[in-house]
Amino acid sequence: MALIVQKYGGTSVGTIDRIKSVAKRVERTRDEGHDVVVVLSAMSGETNRLLALAHDICAKPSARELDVLVTTGEQVTIALLSMALQSDGYEARSYTGAQVRILTDDSFGKARIQGIDAERIGTDLSKGRIVVVAGFQGVDGEGNITTLGRGGSDTSAVALAAALKADECQIYTDVDGVYTTDPRVVGSARRLDRITFEEMLEMASQGSKVLQIRSVEFAGKYNVPLRVLSSFEDGPGTLITVDEEEPMEQPVISGIAFNRDEAKITVRGVPDIPGAAYKILGPVGHANIEVDMIVQNVGADNTTDFTFTVHKNEMEKATEVLKNVAAELGAREVQSDASVAKVSMVGVGMRSHAGVAAKMFEILANEVINIQMISTSEIKISVVIEEKYLELAVRALHSGFELEKEPFESK
Amino acid sequence: MALIVQKYGGTSVGTIDRIKSVAKRVERTRDEGHDVVVVLSAMSGETNRLLALAHDICAKPSARELDVLVTTGEQVTIALLSMALQSDGYEARSYTGAQVRILTDDSFGKARIQGIDAERIGTDLSKGRIVVVAGFQGVDGEGNITTLGRGGSDTSAVALAAALKADECQIYTDVDGVYTTDPRVVGSARRLDRITFEEMLEMASQGSKVLQIRSVEFAGKYNVPLRVLSSFEDGPGTLITVDEEEPMEQPVISGIAFNRDEAKITVRGVPDIPGAAYKILGPVGHANIEVDMIVQNVGADNTTDFTFTVHKNEMEKATEVLKNVAAELGAREVQSDASVAKVSMVGVGMRSHAGVAAKMFEILANEVINIQMISTSEIKISVVIEEKYLELAVRALHSGFELEKEPFESK
Numbered sequence: 001m002a003l004i005v006q007k008y009g010g011t012s013v014g015t016i017d018r019i020k021s022v023a024k025r026v027e028r029t030r031d032e033g034h035d036v037v038v039v040l041s042a043m044s045g046e047t048n049r050l051l052a053l054a055h056d057i058c059a060k061p062s063a064r065e066l067d068v069l070v071t072t073g074e075q076v077t078i079a080l081l082s083m084a085l086q087s088d089g090y091e092a093r094s095y096t097g098a099q100v101r102i103l104t105d106d107s108f109g110k111a112r113i114q115g116i117d118a119e120r121i122g123t124d125l126s127k128g129r130i131v132v133v134a135g136f137q138g139v140d141g142e143g144n145i146t147t148l149g150r151g152g153s154d155t156s157a158v159a160l161a162a163a164l165k166a167d168e169c170q171i172y173t174d175v176d177g178v179y180t181t182d183p184r185v186v187g188s189a190r191r192l193d194r195i196t197f198e199e200m201l202e203m204a205s206q207g208s209k210v211l212q213i214r215s216v217e218f219a220g221k222y223n224v225p226l227r228v229l230s231s232f233e234d235g236p237g238t239l240i241t242v243d244e245e246e247p248m249e250q251p252v253i254s255g256i257a258f259n260r261d262e263a264k265i266t267v268r269g270v271p272d273i274p275g276a277a278y279k280i281l282g283p284v285g286h287a288n289i290e291v292d293m294i295v296q297n298v299g300a301d302n303t304t305d306f307t308f309t310v311h312k313n314e315m316e317k318a319t320e321v322l323k324n325v326a327a328e329l330g331a332r333e334v335q336s337d338a339s340v341a342k343v344s345m346v347g348v349g350m351r352s353h354a355g356v357a358a359k360m361f362e363i364l365a366n367e368v369i370n371i372q373m374i375s376t377s378e379i380k381i382s383v384v385i386e387e388k389y390l391e392l393a394v395r396a397l398h399s400g401f402e403l404e405k406e407p408f409e410s411k
Numbered sequence: 412m413a414l415i416v417q418k419y420g421g422t423s424v425g426t427i428d429r430i431k432s433v434a435k436r437v438e439r440t441r442d443e444g445h446d447v448v449v450v451l452s453a454m455s456g457e458t459n460r461l462l463a464l465a466h467d468i469c470a471k472p473s474a475r476e477l478d479v480l481v482t483t484g485e486q487v488t489i490a491l492l493s494m495a496l497q498s499d500g501y502e503a504r505s506y507t508g509a510q511v512r513i514l515t516d517d518s519f520g521k522a523r524i525q526g527i528d529a530e531r532i533g534t535d536l537s538k539g540r541i542v543v544v545a546g547f548q549g550v551d552g553e554g555n556i557t558t559l560g561r562g563g564s565d566t567s568a569v570a571l572a573a574a575l576k577a578d579e580c581q582i583y584t585d586v587d588g589v590y591t592t593d594p595r596v597v598g599s600a601r602r603l604d605r606i607t608f609e610e611m612l613e614m615a616s617q618g619s620k621v622l623q624i625r626s627v628e629f630a631g632k633y634n635v636p637l638r639v640l641s642s643f644e645d646g647p648g649t650l651i652t653v654d655e656e657e658p659m660e661q662p663v664i665s666g667i668a669f670n671r672d673e674a675k676i677t678v679r680g681v682p683d684i685p686g687a688a689y690k691i692l693g694p695v696g697h698a699n700i701e702v703d704m705i706v707q708n709v710g711a712d713n714t715t716d717f718t719f720t721v722h723k724n725e726m727e728k729a730t731e732v733l734k735n736v737a738a739e740l741g742a743r744e745v746q747s748d749a750s751v752a753k754v755s756m757v758g759v760g761m762r763s764h765a766g767v768a769a770k771m772f773e774i775l776a777n778e779v780i781n782i783q784m785i786s787t788s789e790i791k792i793s794v795v796i797e798e799k800y801l802e803l804a805v806r807a808l809h810s811g812f813e814l815e816k817e818p819f820e821s822k
Contacts (some may be wrong), residue, residue: 004500015514016464016468032655050487053427053487053491054490054491054494055492056427057427057430057431057491057495057498058494058497058498059498060498061492061494061497062493062497062500064504065490065491065493065494065497065505066490066494066507068486068489068490068507069486069487069491069494071486072483072486072487075479075482075483076461076464076480076483078479079465079476079477079479079480080464080465080468080476080480080580082473082476083465083468083469083472083473083477084468084469086469086472086473086476087468087469087470087471087472093475094476094479096479096556098510099509099554099555100510107638116566143510144510144532145507145510224731242786271708313521328723395464397648
């Protein structure tokens with residue numbers, strides 16, 4: 001008998017019928033003898049409906065009151081799922097974030113979890129009850145209602161699993177696991193049985209949208225085994241765990257992530273003096289523009305070209321900010337390019353295998369795809385290429401690294 | 412400067428525009444220098460929408476989970492009103508029932524208030540904030556969400572006013588006060604400037620739907636001055652206070668209430684033995700049927716006729732229950748009649764004025780209206796008559812007692 005935390009997202013509880021199917025799935029886990037804690041999002045569309053009401057009231061509703069408003073969404077689903085479980089003869093109890101004291105700081109709209117009082121849930125579980133908790137929400141030290149921000153329900157589930165020392169935290173979603181790359185781009189993309197937290201973090205930050213980065217970080221930090229599964233079909237999903245250091249079985253590359261949302265900005269002819277990088281990126285940061293990749297090369301005439309990527313939506317704003325900066329610095333010009341894409345190869349096996357970068361560049365060269373920027377970490381290599389070559393690059397890399405094949409015999 | 416509690420019902424906050432008008436009304440009170448606590452219902456229709464979701468899930472949802480579900484309705488309105496106040500430049504804070512600890516027993520769906528922690532609200536008021544509280548809801552000793560049942564928001568408002576020692580509790584509704592009788596029946600019906608708690612209780616229990624009985628009881632018990640006003644037009648409304656014992660100015664009759672919802676059941680030829688009344692009403696009570704008027708007369712041949720009224724919806728059920736009882740008792744027969752109506756004259760002045768009953772019967776006799784049952788209390792006389800004469804009776808009594816005239820000069 002294990003303790004399982006299951007999280008279902010907005011699409012999974014989007015209609016009354018879907019809530020009833022979720023109930024059946026929860027009941028099956030209970031029937032297998034496990035203790036079950038369920039974490040729910042609001043019905044899909046409900047949060048937007050509530051936000052629309054707020055914006056009909058005023059242009060800039062306060063963050064505190066927005067949280068009071070939108071948290072009603074999950075409160076509705078936890079009540080409905082509990083009713084469905086009860087009507088099937090199971091004992092169930094719903095709790096809001098405040099009721100199980102998911103204690104957060106007071107950053108309304110993007111609060112961070114500080115602690116959870118697991119006692120009440122423990123008592124219910126010991127009485128054989130299924131516990132249904134509202135995701136996405138918490139309460140600050142003064143009892144104000146807070147929300148955790150985007151993907152908050154995943155984070156709630158992982159935090160509950162950590163606090164309850166659950167055996168597994170299952171994230172039910174509309175895909176059946178984590179793939180070697182997006183199956184819509186590469187038909188032979190393969191579902192991974194396992195992936196490490198580190199790899200999942202890199203995949204997520206490189207554009208793979210299966211899980212929110214925060215919840216993966218949280219799960220890694222507290223070592224909560226995380227499983228991604230489909231709420232619409234049966235299957236083992238993908239288990240996200242610590243790197244168990246089994247190099248024999250370690251695939252070199254786990255997956256290929258990509259991202260079309262970035263734009264490239266280059267400041268050309270920057271005088272090569274100390275502090276130039278700060279003078280460029282400081283004003284960008286002050287304008288609240290997030291920067292992803294950064295590359296700097298020393299040029300010929302004691303000047304340098306400074307290139308970085310930002311979200312496409314912020315390209316114009318960043319360019320505007322930099323025009324003044326470039327003038328002050330005596331740089332030659334500011335160029336921007338939105339027609340780029342980023343491709344990242346991710347895998348913990350890279351650590352122990354030289355030559356991954358070389359092979360990647362070779363595969364791209366064979367397809368005559370020019371690499372505009374390169375950035376590497378211990379378990380990731382990212383390149384920026386012209387956007388129109390994105391699919392071609394991903395497919396070539398996927399087949400070049402033979403990702404469609406199982407890296408070793410399944411046990 | 413006074414402390415005013417204002418309660419707005421579902422119709423008053425039924426749309427975004429109406430919520431904005433409520434905000435303006437609240438702000439006007441604040442601008443007059445008063446501290447304001449606002450209590451809100453859910454937007455009209457919202458509670459029914461939520462109940463429909465529950466009944467799509469299962470036929471008999473649990474009371475605990477229903478309370479979790481429906482309390483989201485007021486949580487939405489308190490957030491929206493707070494946003495509206497803030498966007499007009501006023502400091503405001505919303506609180507759920509749980510957040511201001513409206514402590515109740517654990518009778519989900521019909522909980523009773525046991526206490527309120529006024530401290531948090533007091534702190535906000537002292538900082539100049541408008542406090543917006545969700546009506547209808549509370550929390551039990553273990554932190555479970557509860558609701559107060561029908562008319563619960565009025566009760567929340569009165570309880571808050573009592574706990575905060577407010578100067579006045581204003582109930583905003585879709586009528587502009589309490590009338591001598593229903594203006595749809597008697598065109599010359601007059602709005603009362605004042606009415607006592609006792610009279611209001613009798614009016615409410617006799618069918619006048621302006622305020623819920625519980626909230627009036629509560630206000631009377633804690634001596635909270637209660638004012639009924641319209642949320643759509645300006646005006647002084649009706650103040651409900653204690654009987655200030657000013658007999659000179661006391662009108663004999665304050666108003667005429669009536670009720671078409673009752674049916675009359677008569678058990679004929681009941682042997683006149685001790686315990687007969689209990690043997691008849693016991694099974695009716697056990698069947699959860701509420702009984703209103705009860706009349707018993709000794710008949711000729713050591714038998715008695717026993718008559719009482721129930722809600723029309725329960726007439727058949729009550730008759731069914733009584734058929735067996737009548738057979739056991741050796742009673743002659745059970746008759747029921749749904750085509751009756753009850754008319755009640757209410758007024759604390761009755762206490763000191765003899766002859767009110769006689770005058771009432773005279774007026775009805777002049778209209779050739781037969782009286783089927785009579786029941787009296789210190790400040791009320793009720794009669795049951797044939798339903799088709801209801802309007803005639805109410806108009807005749809209203810004009811016979813000159814209720815369209817001010818009983819004394821307004822001060």
